[in-house]
Amino acid sequence: MDMLNIDISDFLQKHQLPDSYQTLARDWYLPIIEEIATHQNSAKRTITIGINGAQGSGKSTLAQLAVYVLTQHYSLSVVSLSLDDFYFTRQERTQLGQGIHPLLATRGVPGTHDITLARRTITQLIHQQFPVSIPRFNKAEDDRFPVESAEIITHPVDVIVLEGWCLGAEAQHESSLIQPVNDLEETEDKDLAWRRYVNEQLARFYPKLFELIDIWIMLKAPSFDCVFQWRLEQENKLKRSLSESDKQTQIMDEKAVGRFIKFYQRITENTLNTLPKKVNYLFELDENRQITKLTRPTQSTLNTDLPCQWLVFTDMDGSLLDHHNYHFDEAIPTLTALEQNHIPVIPVTSKTAAEVELIRDSLANHHPFIIENGAAVYIPQDYFEKQPEGTEKRGKYWVKSFVQPRSYWQSLINQLRPKYQNDFVTFADAGIDGIIAMTGLNVHAAACAARREFGEPVSWHGNGNLKQQFIAELNALGANILEGGRFLHVSGQCDKGRALKWLTDMYQNTMPEQVIQTLAIGDSQNDKAMLEQADHALVIRSPVHGLPDIDRTHNLTVSTFFGPKGWAEGVTQIIDAKLHSDSFNLPRGNHG
Known part of the structure; x- marks a missing residue:
C-alpha cells in the first residue's frame, strides 16, 4: 500500500481541516506513521506514541490523524489518550487551591493531573488487564465527564497514542525558579510556593508516566510568543463546535486566554530548550504552524550505549x-x-x-x-x-x-493526648525499658531507637476505629502518619x-x-x-x-x-x- 497517496478527505471533513492538510500529511506525517506501523509489527506488542507540542501547535490533530491512518489503513487497534483527560476533577483542583496554592485550582500545570490514574490506565492497556475505563475531560465544563460515560476497552490494543503539552518536560533547578517569567508569577506567586510545588510534582511523578512511552514526536513552536495566537484560534474552534448554551459556560475570551497561557509559559519555554534533542521525530514549526524541518535521531542516539x-x-x-x-x-x-x-x-x-x-x-x-x-x-x-x-x-x-524536628510533632500529639489518654504510648512515653518491651531490642539498640530526630513513633493499644480518628485529627494539624509493621510514625510531609x-x-x-x-x-x-x-x-x-x-x-x-x-x-x-x-x-x- 502506498501510504503517501492515501485519501484522507473524510478525515479532513470530520475535523474541519483545510484541503492543504492533505499535502501536509502526505509530505511530513504519513511517512512517519508508516514507520510506526512497521515498528509495531516487528515489536509484536503494544507500543505507546507520545506527542508533545505547545498550546495550539496541532498535536491533537496529529494524534487524531495517527489514529485514523493506523486504524483505517493498517487495521490496527488504537486507543487515543490526551494528558488533558487525566486532569483532576474541578473539586479536587479546588481542594488543591485551598490547601496548597490558589493557582492550582486552574487546570494545566504538573500537579493538576492524576498521574496515578494515567499510569494505571496505560499499564492496564499494555498488559491487557481488561476491562479498561478511559476517562475523558470536558473542557467546556472544566471538569471530567461522569464515570458512567467513560469509554470501556475490552480488547487487545496495538498502539496507544498519548498527546500532551508537557509530555517529556523536565523539572528545573531550584535556582531557576527564583526569577518570575511573567506577571502572573510575579504578582500571584510572590513566595514561589506554586512554582516549587509544580516543579516538585514534575520531578517526582511525571517521569514514571513518561517512561511508558516508546516513540516520541515533538511539534516544536519557534518560541512561546506565538502560542497566545495559536491558543486563541484553538478556543475559537472549540467555540464553533459547541451549542449556544455550552458557549456560555467555560469558553474563554481573548483576555482569559492571555492569562491562561501564562500558567504554561515557564514549562513550555524550558521544554522547547530541553526536549528536542531527546525525541525520535522533531517537527520544527514556523509562526504559521507550517513545518520547516524534520529531524530524526541517528541510530546510535536512539539506542544509547551509556553505562x-x-x-x-x-x-x-x-x-x-x-x-x-x-x-x-x-x-x-x-x-x-x-x-x-x-x-x-x-x-x-x-x-x-x-x-x-x-x-x-x-x-x-x-x-x-x-x-x-x-x-x-x-x-x-x-x-x-x-x-x-x-x-x-x-x-x-x-x-x-x-521536615521539622521531633519536638514539633510531639507537641501535636500532646494536643490530642487528653482525648486518647489510654489508647497509645509514644517512644518518649515508654523510655528505654518500654521500647525494649515493645520491640524486643537489647538495651543498646533500644537506646538508639529512642534517638528520634524528625518524628515520633506511636504504639496504638486502643480501638481500631479510634485509631483512624486519631490519624485524621493529626492529619488535620498538618502531620503525616505512616503505618509500619508495628508503629504509627508521626512526622511531616515526607x-x-x-x-x-x-x-x-x-x-x-x-x-x-x-x-x-x-x-x-x-x-x-x-x-x-x-x-x-x-x-x-x-x-x-x-x-x-x-x-x-x-x-x-x-x-x-x-x-x-x-x-x-x-x-x-x-x-x-x-x-x-x-x-x-x-x-x-x-x-x-x-x-x-
Missing part, C-alpha cells in the same frame, strides 16, 4: 532483615556481589540514624542512608566530590532534612519516595555520563512511595501481613520467599535480567 549504574534502595525490617530475629544471613552473598560490582545498597527505613549506623557496621556498608521514613538523607562526608546543595554538616555526615528521588538526583549529578537505574525494595505500606517512585520495585512477602497496595504493574516483582531469602531472590532476578552480562552474576543466596 548503567544501579542503586538499590532497601527497607530493613521484614525486607533485608528477618522480621522476627533481624538476621540477614541469606542475603550476604548477594550483598557481597553488589558491593564487588560497585552497586550501592542504600538503607531506607523508619529507624533512626543511630540505629542505621549499627546495622551499616554489621553490613560493612559505607553508602548513604535514609532515615525515619524519608525525613532525612544522611550522606557520609566526601562520599561525593562536593557537598550537595541544601545539606548541612552534622557529625561525619552531610544531612538533607525534609516519604521514602521523595527522599529516594532527591538522592538519585545527587548520584546523577555526580555521574552524568551514566544512566541511573533504581531498584526499591520493601514489604509494607510505608514503603509504597519509594516502590512507586523507583524504576523497578521488589515487594518482599511478609509472614505477618499482606502485600502493600501498589498501583504500578510495570517493572514490579513480588518475591517467593520471606525476608532476606526473598530479598536475595528478587535482587538477583531483577538485576541479572537487566544486565544480560556473563561477567555479572549475582549468587542466589542460601535457598536450601
Whole structure:
C-alpha cells in the first residue's frame, strides 16, 4: 500500500481541516506513521506514541490523524489518550487551591493531573488487564465527564497514542525558579510556593508516566510568543463546535486566554530548550504552524550505549532483615556481589540514624542512608566530590532534612493526648525499658531507637476505629502518619519516595555520563512511595501481613520467599535480567 497517496478527505471533513492538510500529511506525517506501523509489527506488542507540542501547535490533530491512518489503513487497534483527560476533577483542583496554592485550582500545570490514574490506565492497556475505563475531560465544563460515560476497552490494543503539552518536560533547578517569567508569577506567586510545588510534582511523578512511552514526536513552536495566537484560534474552534448554551459556560475570551497561557509559559519555554534533542521525530514549526524541518535521531542516539549504574534502595525490617530475629544471613552473598560490582545498597527505613549506623557496621556498608521514613538523607562526608546543595554538616555526615524536628510533632500529639489518654504510648512515653518491651531490642539498640530526630513513633493499644480518628485529627494539624509493621510514625510531609528521588538526583549529578537505574525494595505500606517512585520495585512477602497496595504493574516483582531469602531472590532476578552480562552474576543466596 502506498501510504503517501492515501485519501484522507473524510478525515479532513470530520475535523474541519483545510484541503492543504492533505499535502501536509502526505509530505511530513504519513511517512512517519508508516514507520510506526512497521515498528509495531516487528515489536509484536503494544507500543505507546507520545506527542508533545505547545498550546495550539496541532498535536491533537496529529494524534487524531495517527489514529485514523493506523486504524483505517493498517487495521490496527488504537486507543487515543490526551494528558488533558487525566486532569483532576474541578473539586479536587479546588481542594488543591485551598490547601496548597490558589493557582492550582486552574487546570494545566504538573500537579493538576492524576498521574496515578494515567499510569494505571496505560499499564492496564499494555498488559491487557481488561476491562479498561478511559476517562475523558470536558473542557467546556472544566471538569471530567461522569464515570458512567467513560469509554470501556475490552480488547487487545496495538498502539496507544498519548498527546500532551508537557509530555517529556523536565523539572528545573531550584535556582531557576527564583526569577518570575511573567506577571502572573510575579504578582500571584510572590513566595514561589506554586512554582516549587509544580516543579516538585514534575520531578517526582511525571517521569514514571513518561517512561511508558516508546516513540516520541515533538511539534516544536519557534518560541512561546506565538502560542497566545495559536491558543486563541484553538478556543475559537472549540467555540464553533459547541451549542449556544455550552458557549456560555467555560469558553474563554481573548483576555482569559492571555492569562491562561501564562500558567504554561515557564514549562513550555524550558521544554522547547530541553526536549528536542531527546525525541525520535522533531517537527520544527514556523509562526504559521507550517513545518520547516524534520529531524530524526541517528541510530546510535536512539539506542544509547551509556553505562548503567544501579542503586538499590532497601527497607530493613521484614525486607533485608528477618522480621522476627533481624538476621540477614541469606542475603550476604548477594550483598557481597553488589558491593564487588560497585552497586550501592542504600538503607531506607523508619529507624533512626543511630540505629542505621549499627546495622551499616554489621553490613560493612559505607553508602548513604535514609532515615525515619524519608525525613532525612544522611550522606557520609566526601562520599561525593562536593557537598550537595541544601545539606548541612552534622557529625561525619552531610544531612538533607525534609521536615521539622521531633519536638514539633510531639507537641501535636500532646494536643490530642487528653482525648486518647489510654489508647497509645509514644517512644518518649515508654523510655528505654518500654521500647525494649515493645520491640524486643537489647538495651543498646533500644537506646538508639529512642534517638528520634524528625518524628515520633506511636504504639496504638486502643480501638481500631479510634485509631483512624486519631490519624485524621493529626492529619488535620498538618502531620503525616505512616503505618509500619508495628508503629504509627508521626512526622511531616515526607516519604521514602521523595527522599529516594532527591538522592538519585545527587548520584546523577555526580555521574552524568551514566544512566541511573533504581531498584526499591520493601514489604509494607510505608514503603509504597519509594516502590512507586523507583524504576523497578521488589515487594518482599511478609509472614505477618499482606502485600502493600501498589498501583504500578510495570517493572514490579513480588518475591517467593520471606525476608532476606526473598530479598536475595528478587535482587538477583531483577538485576541479572537487566544486565544480560556473563561477567555479572549475582549468587542466589542460601535457598536450601
